[in-house]
Amino acid sequence: ILNVEQSPQSLHVQEGDSTNFTCSFPSSNFYALHWYRWETAKSPEALFVMTLNGDEKKKGRISATLNTKEGYSYLYIKGSQPEDSATYLCAFPPYNAGNNRKLIWGLGTSLAVNP
Amino acid sequence: NAGVTQTPKFQVLKTGQSMTLQCAQDMNHEYMSWYRQDPGMGLRLIHYSVGAGITDQGEVPNGYNVSRSTTEDFPLRLLSAAPSQTSVYFCASSFEGVSGNTIYFGEGSWLTVV
Numbered sequence: 536i537l538n539v540e541q542s543p544q545s546l547h548v549q550e551g552d553s554t555n556f557t558c559s560f561p562s563s564n565f566y567a568l569h570w571y572r573w574e575t576a577k578s579p580e581a582l583f584v585m586t587l588n589g590d591e592k593k594k595g596r597i598s599a600t601l602n603t604k605e606g607y608s609y610l611y612i613k614g615s616q617p618e619d620s621a622t623y624l625c626a627f628p629p630y631n632a633g634n635n636r637k638l639i640w641g642l643g644t645s646l647a648v649n650p
Numbered sequence: 651n652a653g654v655t656q657t658p659k660f661q662v663l664k665t666g667q668s669m670t671l672q673c674a675q676d677m678n679h680e681y682m683s684w685y686r687q688d689p690g691m692g693l694r695l696i697h698y699s700v701g702a703g704i705t706d707q708g709e710v711p712n713g714y715n716v717s718r719s720t721t722e723d724f725p726l727r728l729l730s731a732a733p734s735q736t737s738v739y740f741c742a743s744s745f746e747g748v749s750g751n752t753i754y755f756g757e758g759s760w761l762t763v764v
Contacts, residue, residue: 539692566748566750567748567750569752569753571753576758577757577758578654578740578755578756578757578758579693579740579753579755580755581752581753581754584750584751584752586750624692624693626693634681634746634747634748635681635744635746635751635753636681636683636698636700636706637695637698637708637709638695638753639692640692640693640694641692642690642691642692643692
């Protein structure tokens, strides 16, 4: 059974702290890994779609790295702000699908940034 | 640019009633899908479509119907609502093809079945 695991499940940090969390996925037949940010009462919003081993992407204070050989991706937030409070989801396509049709989603890491 | 638009945002249904959740996108995306989100579970795919006239089942299709008569619209029908269908529903779309395409989500529909 294919599975995406995210850790930790939740995280509480102080404003200004840097933090990171992990998405683990099966490393065979990798196609892409998606990261989304999901604020309460809003819709998930795409952060990054990563396709290449060793890829590193950045969006403001948020960055992500990808290791397809060992099956993990890290999401980093530098200098966390209260507005970063959200659930961060990752997703990837099953081993036999190089498309978005049936993405497998993690349960997310819930980040709370205290002012 | 409206993106993905879902309606209604909130709905309460009685057991056995039927209803349709509407979803429209204006990005000319071939791929559209419906997910449900329940506490303690990841997003679960209900149905998806890769183009007008083409639909397929996802992980949890029972109790739901879809159709795709146009590229823009992908309604989700609850045939006979059950309390187990109480959930938050998200419509999503993307360009079809490679799995590196970004997925765009609607704002969600909160459905309660009593």
